Amino acid sequence: MASDDVVGGSNTVAFRQTPPLYAESKEAAVSTFVNLAEEAKLASEGVKAPGHAVLTICKSLFAGGVAGGVSRSAVAPLERLKILLQVQNPLHRKYNGTIQGLRYIWNTEGLRGLFKGNGTNCARIVPNSAVKFYSYEQASRAILWFYRQQTGNEDAELTPVLRLGAGACAGIIAMSATYPMDMVRGRLTVQTENSPYQYRGMFHALSTVLREEGPRALYKGWFPSVIGVVPYVGLNFAVYESLKDWLVKSRPFGLVEGEDLSMVTKLACGAAAGTVGQTVAYPLDVIRRRMQMVGWKDASSIVTGDGRSKAPLQYSGMVDAFRQTVRNEGFGALYRGLVPNSVKVVPSIAIAFVTYEALRDLLNVELRISD
Template structure:
């Protein structure tokens, strides 16, 4: 039977584990909006390169595009600005909710993981790179699964050419795919995509968050808000 002092120590240890703070609706909204805007802007900035990449991947032996630059010039001359941005609407429609869900889910999973770790270690412990990787991987899987049909439709729209275009837009493409190939067609390629997301998104979050911590320690910063935009961009660029 434990004595009074050991019982008191047990109570103190248990009370040292602070209950997880549930985010307010305003903080949830801010997280979702910030993640969505960041995702939309970043994808729009590289939309021409994204389309060029896909076109070069699917072209046959009769190569029309021999280099990225010549391909972009050819598209600009033959299809105009709209040609360079083709598929970006569908891409943004996918990436905005994807980024919103991904960042919000990462924050939520991180809080849960940290709370669980501290509950096992008498209130001690911080997030490690490995735990950040796990939280990031989980967030990536959830976000990818929630928005995968849009990614599949975006791919179909991107490889269309001029008069031979089969789909008139995002919703028309989705409707045609379901009618002709069944609902399951919207998730074609889901498994390999998720397998790729696990290390990519997991490492992305793990490296980014770890670099931020190292930067703060190096400059003696106490709050993440003290990090400059340049420092955040550098951490993000290295992580990406």
Template sequence: MADQAGSKNAPAGNAAFCESPQVYDRDASAIASLVDNTKLDVKSPTDVFLSITKSLIAGGVAGGVSRTAVAPLERLKILLQVQNSQNARYKGMFQGLRTIWNTEGVKGFFIGNGVNCARIVPNSAVKFLSYEHAANAILWAYRRETGDSEAELNPVLRLGAGACAGIIAMSATYPMDMIRGRLTVQTKGSESSYNGMLHAARTIVRMEGWQALYKGWLPSVIGVVPYVGLNFAVYESLKDYIVKEEPFGPVPGSELAVLTKLGCGAVAGATGQTVAYPLDVIRRRMQMGGWYTTTINGQKVQVHYNGMLDAFSQTVKKEGFTALYKGLVPNSVKVVPSIALAFVTYEIMKDLMTLEYRITD
């Protein structure tokens, strides 16, 4: 009787639930769909290790080839960033490249490129893998918050995921970037010189302390947010827009042509580096602070900065606002071929290694 009374007094919703198994099945399917769309595929430790290793190799080779191809422009950009406008030795892209050729020969174009390539493997691996995990975590939280299992990342969320990835990757490889900057800037006849990456690291730690390896870290952290964040946000948002809106006509399936992806990458790279470029200039100058001398009014002066704001203040006061964009032209010129070569090389490596996981996607 009690059971019958309980059944009679049960809420209508519960009675409907008990009498309609379809309702339960539908709700269970919705929950399963939400979980399936927000979790990563579970793989064995061996599969995960092989996937990460292949990604490291493919991304490292792609980064090394692309960076080596534009090494002359990369070095000229840094030389333009740190020189003083009152005694400018490099007065533009073509004149600067000729000066390097005449004074240092072919080797001068590739000074500092070895350490630059050496940091590409860990930087690319950490950056892209961090972005993937950050994006998945943000997407999971976003879908859970909205209750929409079909929700996708919007540009703002992609910007956040890219910023997280950039900060992690930059912090992990910053000492190598700092050493690369000094190796790149030293020229024939420099008062201070290093005989290679390891010698530079030992000398810097001995003479300036280990904290010197992180000079300019703060503006780098601030700059990496718009730079890497915009790279990922603009690139993926452009791809989504082209696929969904079809502004240039029908797009077969959901795969874009390589040239279209290159165009998206070029726009993303140009946008990110233009917005963050002044912070890159300040970062380089802080890295060189106290290490190199410049000539002002005929006298050699050793340059020192007491932090990021002081570096900004001194640069603008002595050289004007345009000094914050020194080297922007060669840096912009190298963006398109660098991205193009990175994509093509990665695709070749992916095919050779039958790689399932694609960093660029």
């Protein structure tokens, strides 16, 4: 009490001013504590960030790989028939259409014949699809960042042309990374009992091609593949994402505002994307497949000038392959196998997109391709 009594006069005023000063110091202390807590949180997140980023990447790659494997296995018989139609000898045709071709394979080779080469196809398409989806996400984010920097609009969104560019980048990266497997998969799919080489599997085919034809043979047809993948994969992503974006914003056909797009709607978007992409890029796929067969004796042949004999196909390059194909078999040969390919691509692309997004939602990956 003695000390309290001493406080008086002007000191009393000082005593009365103490509470607001105390409150300010308290607020400063709380603010400092919050800042320290936030810094500690950020530091903690910085330690966890690399592991979290790796986990996110692994989830994305896993979702893309599974999506590719499921979609291709679902249409494996049509995939094999498409390749057989593309490379069959025009002098001795065995496959004249989708139904007849599937029936012929079933009668001559059974159920296993319908899925011949699918194991190798999945071994190729799983990493290809994983890299493709992940590359698209990264490319689209980089392109969007650059686009916003150039325009100065932080709210800018990807346009269909920018999505096409991101899809083209993803397709080129994925195709180049897995092209040797695609090359030997084509040969495994085409080979029969009369084929010059009997490949026992993907690794045996790879080693045989390396030994007999050299390492460059593993990239036969790579250039037309690069050109073909730009419109194909690019249009797949661009059409799919743009259609979804339009449906979300405009809500036509009775779609309810605020609701997510249904699986059926997403499948329809994927089907439209696959139809557009494969129609534009199909001739390049035919040329790529034919160039892959060069060097494999008697695997493919052309009718010579006398109209009766045949000679092995030899191409000096992509342009020469186009010229020879059109000259010897007509322009329609560039679209041979388009019908079974259309029946295959439409559900395949749709299943791949929907499976990928469903798995990413299931795995709680923060970013989706739509983001």
